[in-house]
Amino acid sequence: MNFHRKVFLILVAFFLLLSSFMFAQNIKIDSLKRIVETGIKDTSMVITLNALSKEIINTENISESLIYAKKANELANKLNYKRGLAYSLKNIGLAQYYQGNYLDVLNSWTQSLKEFESIHDTIGIANLVNNLGAIYYSQGSNAKALDYYLRSLSISEKIKDNYNTAQTLLNIGGLYAEMNNFDRALEYYNKFNEYRNQLNNPQLTFGYLMGVGEIYYEKRLYDEALNYYQEALSSNKIITLRAGNLIKLSKVLLKKNNKQKSIEYLNEAYQIAKSNNQQLLVVQALEGLGEVYKQDDFKASIKAFKEAETLGREIEANDELRDIYFGLSNTYALNKDFKNAYFYKNLYIAQKDSLFNLKTDDKIRGLQFNFDLEKKEDQIGLLEKESEIQQLKQKKQQGVIFVSLLVILLIFLLALGLKRRYNFIKETNRIIEIEKNRSETLLHNILPIETAMELKQNGKVEAKKFDSVTVLFTDFKGFTNFAKDLTPEELVSSVDYYFSKFDQIMEKYGMEKIKTIGDAYMCAGGLPFPTIDHPFKMILAAFEIVQFIEETKLNTKDTVSNLDIRIGINTGPIVAGVVGTHKFAYDIWGDTVNVASRMETLSHPGRINISEYTYELVKDVFNCKYRGEIEVKNRGIMKMYFVTGIKDKAFLNELLMKKNVG
Structure with a gap:
């Protein structure tokens, strides 16, 4: 199942889960609070507390809603008021759902279900069973979700609760669609169609039309998909749903080679999404325009992709960024600009690998939830x-x-x-x-967490190659002669003082400490998970180290010695792995590491010396001073640069805000 349909189905399931709350009677919160303040301890107070909890949660004040739900629960228990107890547990579970405590949600709603069963409230039973199914669905437990949905459907059909029956049919259809069982999904969607006219509910109808359209799109039946998407567009009156509908239509029209109409729909979707601050849909519309223009209008395609890339980075739309990088790479390749094509192909691969790791984490989370x-x-x-x-x-x-x-x-x-x-x-x-x-x-x-997990699971760690990693070396000037005049305690105290601060700085910028050798400190960025921002963050970390050294000189402590530091940085491919079976260590190898070490050796105290490879990546963001071609041991002549300051502060601020650095 592709990403866009996955998102749509989750939204449908969530809407159905909360529909009973969203359309409840709009009781004023202040009026309810005045009733609560009377302090009367009867069943009417339980009803009022439950109503207040439900109303407050619509304002997204989860903590306050939970307080009133628990008060209702306590009073209902004292009065042995079963119906009030059932609804209080239901409201407690809803608050826990917003907080992400899914095991607690299951506990609360299971107890609520038992209370509804004890008073034979079939409507309450059907609703709770449906909600429990939605919880299992959201956690990836599709088999259990289906079991609850089918039970809810059976109860709703028996008591002729057409609204809940229709909701549940859509949930089951969406669940089968996610499992790629399209025939069974259409079977339940078609059953919903029997209730469509008599319910006349625009939201449910829109969900049905979009769901069926998506199935036909996945089955490559583009004429049928087009019919359902167009019907959804003509019947929908909610402007915030229109942009997503138009984007779906444009994809079908592109498959049918109707590029002009596809462009019209995408431009309209872009304007609607932008007006309603639907930033993800803005990114999707731009990415769609880039794809449509790719063959015929190179400049328009690149412009759309670039705008989508900028906004996609800002809102961290990771799946869209993967598709954008892929589209840019192909567009540049079609225009025979192979340098840019290669650059974006590397970004695409890195983004794809990152998403794979996130999906693996989601699978682990689902297994842990079931356990x-x-x-x-x-x-x-x-x-x-x-x-x-x-x-x-x-x-x-x-x-x-x-x-x-x-x-x-x-x-x-x-x-x-x-x-x-x-x-x-x-x-x-x-x-x-x-x-x-x-x-x-x-x-x-x-060891890095990923490497530690692999070692525990397999008893060994496979070496891995990384195409782009930034390596940093530091070294204290004249440390050997300086150390001769210190006691062992003073020597260890000084080194620990500096290296502990270095560790904090590297952790702040997401860099991986590799090892220390005497007074030398080595770290790397861009592993164990590939990233594209490691050269910039490594230089920012280096600036912070230099600043820390200078501040230490101004605020000297009795137990800490003043030292001058040299810093060298290089970027390139490396191999990483764990060596040894006893006292094992995580390490990296390759010519990139050797060059980084040479950059440090040939640096000056208090300066950051970078290689030509790193310079080419960061020259638009940092001010650099060319040092000329310098003889490097075992390497010959190499170009080097001192980083002297920041050129593009806006770029770095955006970079740091995305990762919450500092």
């Missing part, structure tokens, strides 16, 4: 079994008093032994957990 849920269900099952055992014991105690007393004594002794055993196991597990966390922390201090 945590199963563990929690097992705990609940154990508690229920313990409760049953206790009830049996109580029944037996009502028999013979003597036997009861004897049983109580035996249970007491058994419980005492179990408690001691429990405490022993608990303490043992606590110690094991502490040691495990200590080992994890130590391992992550030695």
Whole structure:
């Protein structure tokens, strides 16, 4: 399933989940609060508290909504008011959903479902089952989501709740579409069509038309997809939904080689999205224009792609950026500008790899969610079994008093032994957990997290090649002679003081510390996850190191010695991996590393010396002073530059804001 349909289906599922809240009676919050302030403790107060919680959550004040939902829950429990208890648990779960606590949501809504079942409220049951299905769907548990959706559908059909039936049919259709089972998806979408006219709900109808259109697009039945997208466009009255509809239509028209109409739709989508601050849709419209113009109008295509790239970076539209880089690379290649084509091809590959890592993280998150849920269900099952055992014991105690007393004594002794055993196991597990966390922390201090995970899983780490990495070396001038006059304690204290600050700076800019050798410090940017901003951030980190050294000289501490530092930087390909089986270490190799070391050796105190390779990447952002061609050991003549200051502050500010540096 492509990205755009995935986003659309999630939005549909979320809309259906919240529809019962969004169209509830608009009760004024201040009026409800005045009723609550009366302090009356009856079932009407429970209803008021639940209504207040539901109304407040529409203002996105999640914390306050949760407070009132819990007050309703507490009062409903005291009054044994089942219906109020069911709705309070439902509202608690909704607040937890907004907070992202999905296991807590399942717990609250499962309890709410039980309360609705106890009072035989079939409408409440159908709604809660549908909501539970949406939770499983959002966490990637499609099988469980389908089970709940089908149960909700069965209940809704029996009680002739046409609205909930229609919602659930759309949910099931969307779920099957995500699993690429298009025939089953169309089966449920067609069932929804039976309710379409009698409900006359524009939002549900729009979701149906767009969903079916997307299925036909994926099946490459472009005439059918065009019909459904056009019907959605003509029937929709909500302006904020129009831009996405137009973009879908333009893609179909491009497939049918109707470029002129595709351009008209994309331009209209662009204007609507821009007017309504729908920035993601602006990016998609521009990317579509770039694709349409690619064959016939090189300048227009590049202009659209570039504008899309700028906004895409600003809002971190990662999937769109991947497609934009791919489109730019192909457009430049068609124009025989192979230098730019190669540049954007590299950006495309890096973005694609980054998205792959994010999708892998999402899969891991889904597996972890299922594991945590199963563990929690097992705990609940154990508690229920313990409760049953206790009830049996109580029944037996009502028999013979003597036997009861004897049983109580035996249970007491058994419980005492179990408690001691429990405490022993608990303490043992606590110690094991502490040691495990200590080992994890130590391992992550030695290796990057990705590398540490690979080592734990496979027992070894495969070497990896990175096409573009920036390497930095630092070294203290005259450190060997200087160290002779220091005690061991003073020497270690000084080095630790400087290197600890270097570690903080590298962590701030997302650089990876590789190792220290004596008074030399080595780090790299652009690994273990490939990025395109590492040369700029590495130079910013170098500036901060130089500033720190100068500030230390002005604010000298008794335990810290004043030192001058040389810095050298180079960019290029490297190989990274873990060496050794005992006292292993993460390291990098290659000519790029050797050149970076030479840049440091030939630098001056307090200066940042960069190679020609790095200079070509950063020359438009930083002011650099050409040093000329200098003889380099084992390398011959090389060009070098001192970085003297910042040229494009706006670019760097935007770069840092995206990654929240500082």
